Amino acid sequence: MTNEEIFALMARFEQSTCATFKLTMKDFSLELGKAAASAPNPAPVAVPVAAAAPAPEKPEGLFVTAPLVGTYYASAAPDQPPFVKAGDKVKKGQTVCLMEAMKMMSEVPAPCDLVVEELLRSDGELVAFGDAILRYRAV
Template identity: 55%
Template structure:
């Protein structure tokens, strides 16, 4: 892995909402964690009241969601010049590909969990997603 790839990885982590990330290869291991070690934990009680209002500002949509199965870059279409796999209002079948997530230069298809209608897309094309983050909201058929 080149220095530039490491810098890009750290930049993507900084832009994401993931709290931790670990990348291991035969040659090395990189582990990224938000926050710090002992110093921020000691200051946490004083900072907790200020941090509490941040959580409610994130809109919580009702209904089931298709969540990210891994950390990576979210893509709505198979190629930049092609149409999205799904749009809000589309009816999809169980197992149908709804998006791609790129991780370590590998593309992973994300399938629909059931026959459903896509109600909304929760992420933007090209956005970094964390494990378990909602990608789509849907209504089962």
């Protein structure tokens, strides 16, 4: 595991609601934990409505999501074309991307006949379980 991958895992963990995380590989082990708050929860503070930031809009549509935590790959090899591009028509079961976890590659199939509307991840990006990979429209 590279330092870049470790730092990416640490950043994801810090942003998550998990209290602990442990990863054990052949000759490598990583354990992360967050300190529990020692003071009781502070009382809620009233925030003026004008100061509240608007919630980010969640894109509408259907999504293919990551079936595991790993690295997203748009193609089978760096010199190969991507499995799908925006606007492509895809048949149910056709591979839309690869996910790598612990040196194991897993194909991610299309859940139905669809048209790819938007790719939401960059090649080589670390994704968590359930993260949206691409947005599609069922046909």
